[in-house]
Amino acid sequence: MKSSSPKDIKQGDLFLWLWREYLRRHMWVLAIVVVLMMIEGSMVGGLAWMMQPLFDGVFAGGSKSQLWLVGGIVFGLFLIRGVLSVVHRVLMTKIAKQSVADLQNDLLRHLLHLDLSFFSRYAPGYLMERVNGDVQAVAGIWALLVRGAARDLIGLISLFAVMLSIDWFWTFAALIGAPLLLFPSLVAQRYTRKQAVKAREVAGTMATRLNEAFHGVGTIKLNGLERYYTDRYRALTKRQIEVEIKTLFGTAVIPSLVDVMSGIGFACVIIYGGYEIISGAKTVGQFMA
Structure with missing residues (x-):
């Protein structure tokens, strides 16, 4: 390497x-x-x-x-x-x-x-x-x-x-919600990265526990440690589920924020553009584009 x-x-x-x-x-x-x-x-x-x-x-x-x-x-x-x-x-x-x-x-x-x-x-x-x-x-x-x-x-x-x-003003209206998205997105990305690191650590520990159990299965059975090793691994699987749900939450928040921002911009374009279309200043084709 x-x-x-x-x-x-x-x-x-x-x-x-x-x-x-x-x-x-x-x-x-x-x-x-x-x-x-x-x-x-x-x-x-x-x-x-x-x-x-x-x-x-x-x-x-x-x-x-x-x-x-x-x-x-x-x-x-x-x-x-x-x-x-x-x-x-x-x-x-x-x-x-x-x-x-x-x-x-x-x-x-x-x-x-x-x-x-x-x-x-x-x-x-x-x-x-x-x-x-x-x-x-x-x-x-x-x-x-x-x-x-x-x-x-x-x-x-x-x-x-x-x-x-x-229309430059339609563009401005469509993007009016973008600044509101910046800070929450940065926070969500940082949160997601931290949870992803934790998920990798839990996965490494789970692989270690499995390796210990399978390589030491004779000792485990000789000393009646089946439940002990099973409980340890069960605790790790619960931890893995918690971390992955938190990671999924972080990744799901960002598209939701984009939807909110898009909704704000689209509503502004509908209201402003609707008045211009009704008055004849703009066409329906321009609005759809």
Whole structure:
């Protein structure tokens, strides 16, 4: 294993460490994935843009020629999104699996070269969980970052461009609830990260207890310790459920906050936009877009 390890690296530098140690090997494939994700993300803005001619030209205007044109373009956008989604998911999975395998192999080689005093401090089950579970969790971070930066960010930018092209004040009204989301989201993310760390620790302890029980089953049966070991493991499973529920709560809060913010913005757009549509200043197609 290289001189650095996941435990030595701050969370903010984790992606850079993964890139330097593992992802750089797949640089060109990763570049293709990013491009495909960016194209897929831009399709979101294209679909929003097509709402205006659909409602104004087809539904309100009754244009049959535009009906086929708009229908064909919308189908094409969905087709492109579908094809690109399959391709970049397959490529991303290939990179992720290979990176996880490389990281696990390096970590195991590193552990096996440590002295015996290290293994006297940590049980085999704990180390197994570190090699298997923690590596999977760490490797998932970069995939989330790539997906967020490439596909979701481009999708957000394209939607924002469509909003501004229609009406800047509608855009402001739609995003009026965004500042209210910032602080609660930061608190929820910090809470979720803490609970996720606890969940990994509980999982490591559970693996250790299982390892102790199965390796010492003869001693356990000889001394009648079946109930003792069962009770210890039952306590850990209860703790695991508590931690995972708390983690789920933290992850569920953020989408709920987004829904509230979206509801505030949508209500503002309906009220303000409704007056403009009624007065003839804006069209229904612009509102739908």
